[in-house]
Amino acid sequence: MSNQAVDDAISTMVISMAQRARQMAPLLARSSGAVRNRALERMADRLLAQQQKLLEANQRDLDAAGEAGLAPALIDRLRLDEAAIMAMATGLRQIVALPDPIGEISDLRVRPNGMSVGRMRVPLGVMAIIYESRPNVTADAVGLCIKSGNAIILRGGSEAYHSNQAIAACLVEGVTEAGLPAEVVQCLATPDRAAVGALLRCDRWIDVVIPRGGKGLIERVMQESRIPVIKHLDGICHTYIDRYADLAMAMELTFNGKMQRVAVCNATEILLVHQAVAADFLPPMAARLHQAGCELRGCPRTVACLAATGVPVVAATEQDWDTEFLAAILAIRIVDHFDEALAHIAAHSSQHTEVIVTRDHERAMRFLREVDSSAVMVNASSRFNDGFQFGLGAEMGISTDKLHVRGPVGLEGLTCQKYIVLGHGQLRS
Amino acid sequence: MSNQAVDDAISTMVISMAQRARQMAPLLARSSGAVRNRALERMADRLLAQQQKLLEANQRDLDAAGEAGLAPALIDRLRLDEAAIMAMATGLRQIVALPDPIGEISDLRVRPNGMSVGRMRVPLGVMAIIYESRPNVTADAVGLCIKSGNAIILRGGSEAYHSNQAIAACLVEGVTEAGLPAEVVQCLATPDRAAVGALLRCDRWIDVVIPRGGKGLIERVMQESRIPVIKHLDGICHTYIDRYADLAMAMELTFNGKMQRVAVCNATEILLVHQAVAADFLPPMAARLHQAGCELRGCPRTVACLAATGVPVVAATEQDWDTEFLAAILAIRIVDHFDEALAHIAAHSSQHTEVIVTRDHERAMRFLREVDSSAVMVNASSRFNDGFQFGLGAEMGISTDKLHVRGPVGLEGLTCQKYIVLGHGQLRS
Numbered sequence: 013m014s015n016q017a018v019d020d021a022i023s024t025m026v027i028s029m030a031q032r033a034r035q036m037a038p039l040l041a042r043s044s045g046a047v048r049n050r051a052l053e054r055m056a057d058r059l060l061a062q063q064q065k066l067l068e069a070n071q072r073d074l075d076a077a078g079e080a081g082l083a084p085a086l087i088d089r090l091r092l093d094e095a096a097i098m099a100m101a102t103g104l105r106q107i108v109a110l111p112d113p114i115g116e117i118s119d120l121r122v123r124p125n126g127m128s129v130g131r132m133r134v135p136l137g138v139m140a141i142i143y144e145s146r147p148n149v150t151a152d153a154v155g156l157c158i159k160s161g162n163a164i165i166l167r168g169g170s171e172a173y174h175s176n177q178a179i180a181a182c183l184v185e186g187v188t189e190a191g192l193p194a195e196v197v198q199c200l201a202t203p204d205r206a207a208v209g210a211l212l213r214c215d216r217w218i219d220v221v222i223p224r225g226g227k228g229l230i231e232r233v234m235q236e237s238r239i240p241v242i243k244h245l246d247g248i249c250h251t252y253i254d255r256y257a258d259l260a261m262a263m264e265l266t267f268n269g270k271m272q273r274v275a276v277c278n279a280t281e282i283l284l285v286h287q288a289v290a291a292d293f294l295p296p297m298a299a300r301l302h303q304a305g306c307e308l309r310g311c312p313r314t315v316a317c318l319a320a321t322g323v324p325v326v327a328a329t330e331q332d333w334d335t336e337f338l339a340a341i342l343a344i345r346i347v348d349h350f351d352e353a354l355a356h357i358a359a360h361s362s363q364h365t366e367v368i369v370t371r372d373h374e375r376a377m378r379f380l381r382e383v384d385s386s387a388v389m390v391n392a393s394s395r396f397n398d399g400f401q402f403g404l405g406a407e408m409g410i411s412t413d414k415l416h417v418r419g420p421v422g423l424e425g426l427t428c429q430k431y432i433v434l435g436h437g438q439l440r441s
Numbered sequence: 442m443s444n445q446a447v448d449d450a451i452s453t454m455v456i457s458m459a460q461r462a463r464q465m466a467p468l469l470a471r472s473s474g475a476v477r478n479r480a481l482e483r484m485a486d487r488l489l490a491q492q493q494k495l496l497e498a499n500q501r502d503l504d505a506a507g508e509a510g511l512a513p514a515l516i517d518r519l520r521l522d523e524a525a526i527m528a529m530a531t532g533l534r535q536i537v538a539l540p541d542p543i544g545e546i547s548d549l550r551v552r553p554n555g556m557s558v559g560r561m562r563v564p565l566g567v568m569a570i571i572y573e574s575r576p577n578v579t580a581d582a583v584g585l586c587i588k589s590g591n592a593i594i595l596r597g598g599s600e601a602y603h604s605n606q607a608i609a610a611c612l613v614e615g616v617t618e619a620g621l622p623a624e625v626v627q628c629l630a631t632p633d634r635a636a637v638g639a640l641l642r643c644d645r646w647i648d649v650v651i652p653r654g655g656k657g658l659i660e661r662v663m664q665e666s667r668i669p670v671i672k673h674l675d676g677i678c679h680t681y682i683d684r685y686a687d688l689a690m691a692m693e694l695t696f697n698g699k700m701q702r703v704a705v706c707n708a709t710e711i712l713l714v715h716q717a718v719a720a721d722f723l724p725p726m727a728a729r730l731h732q733a734g735c736e737l738r739g740c741p742r743t744v745a746c747l748a749a750t751g752v753p754v755v756a757a758t759e760q761d762w763d764t765e766f767l768a769a770i771l772a773i774r775i776v777d778h779f780d781e782a783l784a785h786i787a788a789h790s791s792q793h794t795e796v797i798v799t800r801d802h803e804r805a806m807r808f809l810r811e812v813d814s815s816a817v818m819v820n821a822s823s824r825f826n827d828g829f830q831f832g833l834g835a836e837m838g839i840s841t842d843k844l845h846v847r848g849p850v851g852l853e854g855l856t857c858q859k860y861i862v863l864g865h866g867q868l869r870s
Contacts (some may be wrong), residue, residue, distance in 0.1 A: 038811065038813070041811075041813075042810060042811050054497075083493075115810060121832065123830070123831075123832055127821050129826070129831045129832060132809065132810070132817075134810075134813065136843050137813070137843065199593035216820075219843055219844075220843075220844065240669075240842075240844050246659065258866070261865075261866040264866060264868055265866065265868065268868040268869055272868070272869050272870075343582065358467065376863075379559070380561065380861050381544060381563075382467070383469050383470060384467070384470070384563065384566070384859070385859060386695070386859055386860060387859065387860040387861070387862060388561075388859060388860070388861055388862070389861070389862035389863075389864060390861075390862065390863050390864060391862075391863075391864040391865050391866055391867075392556050392862045392864025392866075393864075393867060393868050393869050394865045395869035396556070396862060396864075396867065396869055397860070397862075400870065401552070402552075402558045402860060403550065403552055403558060413669075414565050414566065414648055414649075414857045415565070415648075415649065415669050415671075415844060415845040415857065416844040416845040418857050418858060418859050418860070419859065419860040428843045428847050429847060430813070430815055430816065430817060430847050430848065431808050431815060431816040431817070431826070431831060431847070431849075432815065432816070432817055432818070432819075433816060433817070433819065433821045433825060433826075433846040434805075434818075434819050434820075434821075435818060435819060435820040435821030435822075435825075436690075436820050437687070437690040437693060437694065437819075437820055437821075438821045438822060438825065439693055439694065439697040439701070439822050440697055440699075440701050440822050440824035440825055440830065
């Protein structure tokens with residue numbers, strides 16, 4: 013077949029999947045919470061029962077990745093073992109335990125004319141999830157979507173193709189064993205990249221697309237999608253040490269925010285320090301970070317402040333203030349006052365997570381109110397911006413959008429509220 | 442200047458406006474509710490004080506519209522009189538009386554590690570409102586945006602150019618008299634259509650665009666915008682008369698839904714009637730509608746049902762079931778059973794407003810749960826889907842999107858919630 017013919021065939025297949033998902037989504041939306049929970053339980057059972065098959069499929073992907081010369085970090089992300097399969101099953105059972113968001117009625121109030129007006133929480137409809145590398149996302153994403161009554165179309169990374177297919181087969185079995193139509197969980201059965209483009213044009217049948225992966229993937233989806241996108245781009249997170257900070261606490265929070273895990277979106281990338289405490293705070297902080305293997309990049313005053321300590325610090329470039337390092341690198345800037353910290357954050361933040369360390373109540377409150385990020389924290393580690401840590405029970409990602417959902421996307425973020433009206437013949441005059 | 446030079450000049454002007462709005466938006470966002478209310482009060486004062494100027498500006502638009510041969514209905518929409526100016530001022534004062542949505546903290550709960558996690562309501566940032574004809578939208582939109590802490594860029598219809606400029610001048614005076622920067626209310630000072638395209642490319646500085654107007658405008662904005670859009674497209678609203686309906690009530694609700702005002706998005710366009718009650722219900726209903734000047738278009742069974750009555754009814758085309766008439770026209774279809782009504786709605790609804798008339802509790806509940814529209818009603822007129830009628834106090838439009846806000850867009854729809862965390866040194870382990 014010519015390239016065009018292949019593209020057309022893929023496009024036809026993708027449209028047909030999207031149409032089947034749209035057609036079956038209402039059946040799922042009106043199923044009971046018990047049926048949706050049973051589907052998740054059965055999915056977990058199937059994953060554990062099919063462990064051997066999953067490991068074999070994963071081995072095919074690992075072999076191909078090795079031959080293709082994939083970076084060791086990527087191969088590591090790709091790897092499934094018994095513990096990873098158990099974790100997927102456990103994750104699904106944790107979602108079962110969460111309250112059913114669907115059908116919840118809130119704010120039902122009686123209007124002066126006697127009719128009641130309220131809101132009912134309902135599924136969004138059909139979701140497309142486009143993701144990379146980690147095959148466990150397959151189970152997480154399906155669990156959250158089915159629990160929230162949404163049909164789902166999966167498109168995993170081509171390097172995890174066999175693993176994803178094997179996992180998805182278990183998940184579809186779970187769905188059908190619970191009596192739901194198989195079409196509410198579909199997995200794109202081709203590693204061809206043209207399939208993503210075709211999927212992003214299915215705005216007639218798909219309600220929302222969620223990309224999970226690197227910046228390249230997310231930017232491609234944003235560029236091409238005719239479907240609304242729930243996304244998160246960079247996490248350029250700031251921790252600001254105020255002049256009224258408890259410096260011992262500030263040291264722990266900075267170290268935890270930066271080093272607890274470095275390749276994640278809620279890691280602290282930029283440290284701002286009030287000039288009044290820089291001389292006391294920065295030398296021991298820098299020494300500790302350096303000892304732990306963290307590279308330091310400082311503004312000129314930071315470099316001067318650390319000059320006598322022997323801790324290596326390179327001059328930060330302008331570019332550093334706008335970089336998500338995703339590595340053991342910290343950029344440090346000394347600010348003259350609180351408002352300069354706010355101004356730096358306003359100019360450079362990616363609106364993901366910002367932290368202030370202070371004992372001053374008014375500054376804490378101003379920081380909370382004025383910093384415009386998905387999560388704003390007082391005296392806590394930036395690493396807490398996470399659906400599990402916030403008590404949502406699970407998450408599909410962390411949104412840095414402002415519309416619809418901001419911060420961790422849990423079950424509620426996968427639903428919407430429609431208005432309901434209960435009347436007894438009310439007319440508008 | 443060449444066309445290209447004009448376009449470049451307009452684009453530069455629009456970008457500069459958007460940048461100024463973005464720069465000043467944080468000042469507005471952190472202003473107190475008292476200051477924002479004072480701005481709205483002053484706007485109302487200025488509109489009343491400048492009544493003569495507004496009427497003169499409006500006359501210029503009316504003269505131009507007459508010369509251009511605009512349709513009388515459009516000229517009517519354009520017209521301002523003393524009552525319309527008073528209504529704008531009153532509308533602003535009604536918004537003053539609404540509770541301040543900004544800064545509200547909800548769901549603040551203590552996590553097991555002792556930190557509190559909750560959500561704070563904040564403005565979206567910078568809004569662009571693109572609208573047609575009615576100049577009173579200028580005041581409504583600015584009132585809602587300023588109350589909710591959002592900077593606003595207005596782009597009204599070119600036929601209302603002088604009226605909109607005069608109204609906006611009053612509104613900017615109100616803002617500055619309250620001590621807020623003038624740049625939080627800006628009005629595009631050119632009737633050139635290229636300005637809309639330039640505005641829709643300002644995704645770096647503008648957070649949301651809301652089109653208010655006809656389908657052509659909304660589709661253009663959806664096509665061109667790189668900024669997220671809150672929109673509503675068609676209102677193809679259904680009223681379904683169930684076999685268990687109170688037929689006297691059904692008659693009133695149908696008549697009110699269709700005829701109370703016909704050129705609006707929440708008017709009933711399609712009437713579905715259960716076959717068991719069609720013979721009793723349709724002949725008197727059709728006679729009453731016909732008498733009031735409503736054209737009837739029926740399915741074959743409806744035509745047969747009305748044949749002996751002498752009430753004229755034309756055969757409905759397939760197209761009619763998917764048409765927003767915005768006129769005194771009603772398409773009528775007899776369905777065999779409740780599920781056929783649901784299926785018709787699922788296939789043809791624009792997800793705006795659907796009504797069931799029934800005394801049966803289970804059918805009422807199924808309709809509420811299963812019909813996927815911005816408002817779903819039992820025994821009430823479709824005309825109630827409206828921000829004022831629902832108790833939101835005001836509205837920016839009615840969203841048929843599912844993401845972010847569904848149904849009437851009031852103050853809450855112009856805000857978002859960020860997470861806040863109050864800790865005392867919590868670290869992630």
